[in-house]
Amino acid sequence: MSTNTLIERPEQRPEVIDEILTTLKRYDVSVIKDLEDYLFDQYENGFSDLNSNLALLKLYELSDETSVERQDSTIKILVKGLIQFTSSDFTLYLHLLPPYIFSTKNEYTERIQGLVQLYELLISNKFDQFLAKNKETSLVDEKSVKLIEETFQNNKNAKFIIGEPASEEVPVNKLSKVVGQLLQN
Structure with missing residues (x-):
């Protein structure tokens, strides 16, 4: 089931990052390098x-500079969101990207x-198609694919995943009977 990862403070978070996130430094573009280094640490250590x-994506949005390093960091952040596909991390990250x-x-x-296409496959419970598409595109590294697979295996029967769209109409009286039985349990 989905968890709120926004309120969770990872135990690996250093005090300097905690200070950035809990003060006005959060909006100071001079801390971008610190947040990028911390992202690299997250990526290497699997959290x-x-x-x-x-905060890093927001600072990118506030800063006019663009670079290959920033693009790579953005991709890494999105991969972190894919690993946590059962929560809203990925979509939250997408909302901070520029419309272009x-x-x-x-x-x-x-x-x-x-x-985004890989994410859509994951939330549609199409892990085999996710693997095939990723093999074709090589967007997600093997270490991250293993973490995504763990998340998928632990949540493959979760209610948020829609395996197949509804394929038949259900009469209202039958639906209300089923819902009534569920409410009694």
């Missing part, structure tokens, strides 16, 4: 800090659009 990653990401075609935007 995620939603609050920190959102979905209307422009270049290598960077195509990578992000590909990650």
Whole structure:
């Protein structure tokens, strides 16, 4: 089931990052490097800090500078969101990306659009198709795929995943009977 990862403080979070996130430094572009280094630490050590990653994306939004490093960091953040696909992390990250990401075609935007397609496969309970698409695109590294697979296996029967769309109509009286039985239990 989905958890609220925004309020969780990872035990691995250093005090300097905690200070950034709990003070006005959160809006100071001079801390971008600290947050990027922390993102690299998250990526290497297999944990995620939603609050920190959102702050980094927000600072990218406030800063005019663009670079390959920032693009790579954004991709890493989105992969962290894919690993946590049972929560809203991925979609929260997407909301902080500039709108041109979905209307422009270049290598960077195509990578992000590909990650969105992978996310849609995961939340549609299509893990085999996710693996095939990722093999074709190589957007998610093997270590992250293993973490995604763990999340998928632990949640494959969760109610938030819709395996198949409804394929038949159900009469209202039958539906109300079933719902009534569920409410009694």
